[in-house]
Amino acid sequence: RQLAVMFLGLDRFKRINNALGHPVGDEMLKRVARTLATVVRESDSVFRYGSDEFVVVLGDIVDPQQIKGVADKLLAAISSPQPIDGHDLSVTASLGISVYPSDGFDAVALIKKAETAMRNVKETGPNDYRFFTEDM
Template identity: 80%
Template sequence: SHLLQYDVLTELPNSTLLGDRLNQSLALSRRHDKQLAVMFLGLDRFKRINNALGHPTGDEMLKRVGQSLVACVRASDSVFRYGSDEFVVILADIHHPQQTKGIAEK
């Protein structure tokens, strides 16, 4: 079901779907002899934002972070909401480690 695999707030795939997509990405990477990268992103001091500005503001921030991550990666990449303030990005078909640095800096 959609609700079990996608985060209600951000509408991103969640940790349930992450395992499946990661296995698929690894299999494709091996089959086509390509590299992939996995980025784990956590929002530092996010709890302070929730405490100081309230949960609605924190929720809006999480939505915007998710949207920003999706906008920064290619269509072949995947963005997941992994935990309360954590996101995971699977970057497919990486030709050089500098690619990941460029995406991370965005």
């Protein structure tokens, strides 16, 4: 059995805070967190990691295709518009993925590698995901 760590960074989130204020941005973060929690299984975990970053841990992975399916669902769910304070707001996310045991044996290594993969996605275009590779 495998475990997947997904590091999710919202794309251009600061624009929402700058244009509409922090209360609207905070509400958007709450909605993203709720959305993430509804997409994954109850046995999986969702954590807010940084200002506009989240970590999702998928346990008990039998087939790597499961990870791709969840990544696709997460990106689609996050990008659907949210009515907040009279605005229909949507965000996209960049998502990096690391897998236990192939990418590491402890939480720090897995999160760091998933974050590296996420930063790699941000460089090439938003609203996508990528698995960690050693050449990143």
